[in-house]
Amino acid sequence: MNVLGISAAGAPNNRSELLFNSFLDEFSESSGDVKKIFVRDLKISFCDGCRDCEKTGKCKFTDDMQVLEKAISSSVIVAVSAPIYFTSVPAKLKAVVDRCQLYWVRKNILGTFSSSPQKGFFISVAGRNSDFSHAETIIKAFFSVFNIKFCGKFYLPNTDKLNDEQFAKALKDVKKLSHGVAEVTEETIKKSFNSL
Ligand SMILES: Cc1cc2nc3c(=O)[nH]c(=O)nc-3n(C[C@H](O)[C@H](O)[C@H](O)COP(=O)(O)O)c2cc1C
Structure with a gap:
């Protein structure tokens, strides 16, 4: 089973990445082939809305998006x-x-992109008692382009005030998210995409 982790933390020891590592350890320990991609290391150009992809099905930028797509x-x-x-x-x-947007265009306009159903998880942390819903909406949109079903989330608020003991508990709790993998079957993923 190939598992991909994408971390948008600013540095390796930041809390979101420590939680990410703890979650992914569950798969490394149970025969999963785990690959990690760190957004901070990627070379990514900004989409400038040229809309070339609507005509060509390709993006004019050659950078690490191709690596990410493959992964x-x-x-x-x-x-x-x-x-x-x-x-x-x-x-x-x-x-x-x-x-x-390239993959959205291929999927919804050109009809040339297909991807088998996958399972997606989102882990996030916030300094205060923040609303995670904006970030969740963006991640759901990202997942839907690739037919990735949003199967679970772990949100840790108030990191500004968290002590070591509370964070150690969070590192354990995030592992429970992996239970969502077994609970969601291929059949339920297909059904949820058929109803979109
Ligand atoms: C640029 C920036 C913006 C932030 N904005 C928010 C915010 O809107 N709401 C919030 O609760 N915390 C905010 N924070 C706090 C971070 O979410 C918090 O420190 C978090 O633990 C950082 O995660 P990390 O340790 O993985 O980097 C912000 C921090 C930074 C650096």
Whole structure:
């Protein structure tokens, strides 16, 4: 089972990435082939809305989006992790999502993109008692382009005030998210996409 983790944390020891690692450890320990992509390391150009992709089915930018596309399409499970920045996802992750317009066009306009159903998870942290819904909406839109069903989430608010003991508990609790993998069958994913 190929598992892909995409982390939008600013640095390896940031809380969202520690939670991400804890979640993905569940798969490394149970025979999963886990690949991690760090958004901070990607070379990504911003979509400038040229709409060339609507005519050509291709993007004019050659960068790490092609690497990401390959990794997503060869995975059964995709987990995204990101801190909340100004009520949303960090800008570089949003740049990645915007570049998915190419796949949206291939899927919805050109009819040339198909991808088998996958299972997606979202992990997020916020300094205060923040609203995670804006970030969740963006991640759901990102997932839907690739036919990734949103199967579970783990949100940790108030990290500004969290002590070590509370964070250690969160590192354990995030592992429970992996139970969602077994609970969602291929059949339920297909049904949910048929009703979109
Ligand atoms: C640029 C920036 C914007 C932020 N915006 C918010 C916000 O809108 N709401 C909130 O609750 N916390 C906000 N925070 C706090 C972070 O979400 C919080 O520190 C989080 O733990 C960072 O995650 P990380 O340790 O994985 O980097 C912001 C932090 C930064 C650096």
